[in-house]
Amino acid sequence: MTFSDWLRVDRLPHIYCAGCGNGTVINCTLSAVDQMGWKKEETVFVSGIGCSSRAPGYIVTDSLHTTHGRALAFATGIKLANPSLNVVVFTGDGDLAAIGGNHFIHACRRNIDITVVCMNNMIYGMTGGQGSPTTPRMALSTTTPYGSVEPAFDLCELAIAAGANYVSRWTSYHVKELTRAILAGLRTPGLSFIEALVQCPTNYGRRNRYRQAIDQIEYFKEHGMLVEKARRLREEGKEIPPDTIILGELARRNRPAMGVKA
Amino acid sequence: MTRIEFMQGNVASAEGALAAGCTFFAGYPITPSTEVAEHMAAKLPKRGGVFIQMEDEIASIAAVIGASWTGARAMTATSGPGFSLMMENIGYAVMTETPCVIVNIQRGGPSTGQPTMSAQADMLQCRFGSHGDYSIIALAPASVQEMYELTAEAFNLADRFRVPVFVMADEIVGHMRERIEIPESVPVVGRRPLEPGMLPFRPGEDLVPGFPRFGSGFGVHVTGLTHDERGYPCATSPKVHEDLVKRLVEKVESKRHEIADYRVTNPDAEIVFVTYGSPARSVEQAIHDNPGLDIGHLRFRVVWPFPEKALGEFRNARAFIVPEQNLGQMAREIERHTRVPVIRLPRFGGALHTPEELVAAVEGVR
Ligand SMILES: Cc1ncc(C[n+]2csc(CCOP(=O)(O)OP(=O)(O)O)c2C)c(N)n1
Ligand code: SF4
Numbered sequence: 115m116t117f118s119d120w121l122r123v124d125r126l127p128h129i130y131c132a133g134c135g136n137g138t139v140i141n142c143t144l145s146a147v148d149q150m151g152w153k154k155e156e157t158v159f160v161s162g163i164g165c166s167s168r169a170p171g172y173i174v175t176d177s178l179h180t181t182h183g184r185a186l187a188f189a190t191g192i193k194l195a196n197p198s199l200n201v202v203v204f205t206g207d208g209d210l211a212a213i214g215g216n217h218f219i220h221a222c223r224r225n226i227d228i229t230v231v232c233m234n235n236m237i238y239g240m241t242g243g244q245g246s247p248t249t250p251r252m253a254l255s256t257t258t259p260y261g262s263v264e265p266a267f268d269l270c271e272l273a274i275a276a277g278a279n280y281v282s283r284w285t286s287y288h289v290k291e292l293t294r295a296i297l298a299g300l301r302t303p304g305l306s307f308i309e310a311l312v313q314c315p316t317n318y319g320r321r322n323r324y325r326q327a328i329d330q331i332e333y334f335k336e337h338g339m340l341v342e343k344a345r346r347l348r349e350e351g352k353e354i355p356p357d358t359i360i361l362g363e364l365a366r367r368n369r370p371a372m373g374v375k376a
Numbered sequence: 377m378t379r380i381e382f383m384q385g386n387v388a389s390a391e392g393a394l395a396a397g398c399t400f401f402a403g404y405p406i407t408p409s410t411e412v413a414e415h416m417a418a419k420l421p422k423r424g425g426v427f428i429q430m431e432d433e434i435a436s437i438a439a440v441i442g443a444s445w446t447g448a449r450a451m452t453a454t455s456g457p458g459f460s461l462m463m464e465n466i467g468y469a470v471m472t473e474t475p476c477v478i479v480n481i482q483r484g485g486p487s488t489g490q491p492t493m494s495a496q497a498d499m500l501q502c503r504f505g506s507h508g509d510y511s512i513i514a515l516a517p518a519s520v521q522e523m524y525e526l527t528a529e530a531f532n533l534a535d536r537f538r539v540p541v542f543v544m545a546d547e548i549v550g551h552m553r554e555r556i557e558i559p560e561s562v563p564v565v566g567r568r569p570l571e572p573g574m575l576p577f578r579p580g581e582d583l584v585p586g587f588p589r590f591g592s593g594f595g596v597h598v599t600g601l602t603h604d605e606r607g608y609p610c611a612t613s614p615k616v617h618e619d620l621v622k623r624l625v626e627k628v629e630s631k632r633h634e635i636a637d638y639r640v641t642n643p644d645a646e647i648v649f650v651t652y653g654s655p656a657r658s659v660e661q662a663i664h665d666n667p668g669l670d671i672g673h674l675r676f677r678v679v680w681p682f683p684e685k686a687l688g689e690f691r692n693a694r695a696f697i698v699p700e701q702n703l704g705q706m707a708r709e710i711e712r713h714t715r716v717p718v719i720r721l722p723r724f725g726g727a728l729h730t731p732e733e734l735v736a737a738v739e740g741v742r
Contacts, residue, residue, distance in 0.1 A: 174595045191443040192446055
């Protein structure tokens with residue numbers, strides 16, 4: 115099998131804009147799922163509402179496209195009622211961290227055996243480019259026309275603090291690393307959280323000096339720093355530039371988990 | 377063998393659910409419904425079922441819907457404020473045709489209102505609270521016995537019609553304790569499974585599609601967006617939307633006289649009380665205490681879909697008196713279906729109608 119066997123081809127073309135990063139993350143996730151050797155009938159994809167949350171609609175397994183922000187609560191019900199199902203959640207930054215923030219921290223606290231892939235485009239894509247809890251300070255959006263004055267959430271720190279067993283961050287530039295991270299997440303019992311920064315040329319890039327989709331991918335490449343390097347620099351007392359994106363495996367542990375297959 | 381017990385209404389509701397094969401409960405504590413959750417927390421794990429206390433009511437109903445898609449009989453219990461929080465996902469359950477049972481032990485509102493006092497003030501919220509057009513089924517128990525029976529029956533209706541089914545109890549029936557006969561078993565009629573090769577959202581003759589349980593190989597896409605019979609989103613076609621929404625309404629409304637469940641006392645009477653839930657008990661007491669009064673009683677055990685034909689059981693009716701623990705939520709529905717004058721008899725704030733007050737109302741009409 116290859117990852118393309120998991121695609122619901124009769125639903126193509128998809129709704130994503132040209133140059134959108136979500137497709138890359140779907141491919142990475144499906145390659146990881148494929149490498150797990152999971153059966154399609156034992157795998158369920160769940161999502162909330164947003165561009166990113168449309169992903170399960172393009173996958174051939176059972177899938178639940180739910181209400182905005184609530185994917186993790188629905189997924190919790192599925193996984194607890196039938197732990198033999200493999201459950202993967204696709205979500206966006208607004209979906210997960212704003213309206214779904216409470217479900218996010220509690221799913222991490224319960225450490226339920228689900229893999230969560232967050233496509234973080236730092237904006238509300240589907241509703242046309244409003245600010246999100248991860249919009250960087252001073253970034254422009256339709257609801258922050260003078261630049262966002264709110265500090266942004268670090269979703270990985272949040273997941274770690276709340277109790278997730280596996281946490282890592284990559285971007286749509288780091289295709290191989292992202293796939294490996296998702297694979298590690300799928301293998302880890304308990305809640306795995308993988309944040310994938312993605313370009314949204316239509317709503318984020320256009321307003322924030324990334325004229326082409328590739329410009330934002332270049333930005334991810336240039337500003338990404340491996341967590342090991344960041345730790346070393348900190349130990350050496352050196353400064354890490356404020357717009358650095360810390361990448362890699364940020365947590366892997368073995369806290370008690372729920373819904374793990376017997 | 378039938379077992380006789382002395383039991384609280386909320387506990388009886390939980391027991392009825394267990395008897396019906398409920399294996400999944402998700403909820404969030406709220407007075408006066410909490411004993412339902414507490415009883416499930418004690419019982420479900422020992423039977424191999426799942427109890428989970430979620431972070432709020434939105435999550436609770438979400439988890440119930442998720443569990444239902446694995447094939448489980450799943451339920452939650454709440455009261456007014458929690459019920460309001462559930463509304464978006466209740467609409468999701470309607471749109472995705474997810475069977476589930478929601479017990480609402482009603483308390484005084486609006487807002488946090490009276491947490492420990494009885495009300496029947498969520499009757500319209502249960503029918504219309506979510507956005508869009510739809511239909512649901514709601515039952516209204518008037519005794520501990522009915523808390524048991526109707527909760528069990530709610531699962532059968534939910535599975536048959538693939539809709540959320542509500543047990544709209546009031547605090548009085550939820551918290552009272554009385555004698556109950558527990559049967560050895562209750563009737564269980566589950567979902568019709570989707571047949572191989574059939575489309576997951578193509579309805580059968582009964583307007584209800586077969587159920588493709590997650591994990592059974594159908595690879596079904598379930599979405600709250602308007603979808604075609606394949607389950608694929610199709611949110612811009614007027615026809616697809618109209619056909620879908622009409623069917624969701626029709627599959628319940630066209631069967632409303634089959635779903636109907638009501639009790640008729642003294643069908644020849646000219647003055648008739650119409651009740652559901654605990655006000656029925658005051659009416660029964662008034663009839664019992666005043667044998668010469670010659671009054672009728674129509675008591676609904678199913679309130680939605682509204683079985684308007686039931687009103688026709690009283691051919692001589694000159695007035696319907698509707699004692700309710702609200703300002704007249706069901707009286708309004710009754711008015712829509714009869715030319716006979718409908719007299720509202722609201723009594724809320726937690727006090728129950730007294731038999732004397734009911735008799736006085738009858739005198740007032742005569
Ligand atoms: C209860 C509710 N509030 C608001 C919306 C409107 N809405 C749809 S998608 C969305 C934001 C999505 O943003 P994000 O999760 O970041 O996903 P993206 O589209 O960027 O992938 C909002 C607010 C909704 N569908 N439901
Ligand atoms: S709006 Fe942004 S996130 Fe949504 S599909 Fe277009 S590029 Fe992708």
